[in-house]
Amino acid sequence: MTTLRDAAADAGVHVGAAVDADSLRTDTDYRETLAREFDAVVAENAMKWGRLATGEGGYDFADADDIVEFAERHDMYVRGHTLVWHRMYPEWLRPWSRSEAEARRLLRTHVQTVAGRYRGRVDAWDVVNEAVADDGGLRETQWLEALGPDYVAEAFEWADAVSDADLFYNDYGADGRSEKADEVYELVSDFVARGVPIDGVGLQLHVFDEQVPPADVAANVDRLTDLGLKVHVTELDVGIGAAVDDRAEQADYYRDVVSAAVDAGADTVVTWGVDDGQSWLPVASGGGENPLLFDEQFRPKPARDAVVDALSR
Ligand code: 9MR
Numbered sequence: 429m430t431t432l433r434d435a436a437a438d439a440g441v442h443v444g445a446a447v448d449a450d451s452l453r454t455d456t457d458y459r460e461t462l463a464r465e466f467d468a469v470v471a472e473n474a475m476k477w478g479r480l481a482t483g484e485g486g487y488d489f490a491d492a493d494d495i496v497e498f499a500e501r502h503d504m505y506v507r508g509h510t511l512v513w514h515r516m517y518p519e520w521l522r523p524w525s526r527s528e529a530e531a532r533r534l535l536r537t538h539v540q541t542v543a544g545r546y547r548g549r550v551d552a553w554d555v556v557n558e559a560v561a562d563d564g565g566l567r568e569t570q571w572l573e574a575l576g577p578d579y580v581a582e583a584f585e586w587a588d589a590v591s592d593a594d595l596f597y598n599d600y601g602a603d604g605r606s607e608k609a610d611e612v613y614e615l616v617s618d619f620v621a622r623g624v625p626i627d628g629v630g631l632q633l634h635v636f637d638e639q640v641p642p643a644d645v646a647a648n649v650d651r652l653t654d655l656g657l658k659v660h661v662t663e664l665d666v667g668i669g670a671a672v673d674d675r676a677e678q679a680d681y682y683r684d685v686v687s688a689a690v691d692a693g694a695d696t697v698v699t700w701g702v703d704d705g706q707s708w709l710p711v712a713s714g715g716g717e718n719p720l721l722f723d724e725q726f727r728p729k730p731a732r733d734a735v736v737d738a739l740s741r
Pocket of ligand 1: 472663
């Protein structure tokens with residue numbers, strides 16, 4: 429049977445999954461499915477600041493290291509997620525209670541500690557995640573408030589100084605044609621024009637309220653690659669009962685959207701989890717369920733075969 433991994437290798441792309449360090453340690457099916465079917469990983473949570481931090485200035489890299497070591501043992505491409513985000517950061521940080529200089533020093537030190545530690549081992553970093561607001565402009569975050577609008581570009585400069593990974597801007601709701609997709613396009617076009625060291629854009633592609641037309645994804649990938657940027661689909665999942673009605677429709681959508689993205693030049697496709705038993709989707713949003721390529725028993729679903737098809741054409 430052709431695995432996802434085989435099909436991706438033939439297509440010259442990576443196919444990955446977001447992983448959880450505990451499952452990797454404790455669940456044999458999880459480990460075997462991941463190693464057999466995927467050639468790329470991203471830590472679903474283990475590289476977020478709030479998970480890494482042990483106290484002011486302290487770090488515990490055990491979970492993140494386990495994921496990277498697993499990837500190395502199985503010859504996998506590693507996406508790092510994420511250095512700068514407005515969520516899941518340590519409670520003690522309180523950027524709003526700091527001077528601008530102190531907030532900048534703390535954020536820069538964090539970016540450089542983590543990106544520096546994994547130099548040569550993480551292949552692509554989501555340097556900044558979800559900095560664009562849903563209704564336009566930059567999202568009002570603690571970082572915008574503390575540092576001003578240049579913090580996004582600064583983060584890329586800081587990461588570039590210590591890392592040889594490809595540096596990505598990653599966001600949701602910017603996958604196809606939307607005002608937010610245009611905002612992200614403007615942001616990264618400006619970075620390219622100004623020589624900010626950005627290498628790519630991550631389109632999350634969580635599909636749980638309505639389908640993003642594959643042709644729109646292709647058009648977006650096209651215009652981003654025309655800027656000279658790489659494009660990764662970074663967090664793909666497709667909720668049944670919301671965006672699609674059943675497994676067959678889910679498979680069709682996976683096939684169409686993956687082939688549209690890859691044909692337009694996306695070179696990595698990552699699903700936000702391995703199996704339906706462990707997805708953020710049902711709990712977090714109510715926007716459908718069972719969104720991934722393997723069921724709770726790690727049996728391949730029609731969607732998995734559809735992605736093999738999409739990559740084999
Ligand atoms: O799936 C992740 C969930 O387990 C975490 O509780 C949550 C907060 O850290 O983040 C989820 O992953 C998000 C990702 O980091 C960024 N894009 C949206 C993802 C789903 O919410």
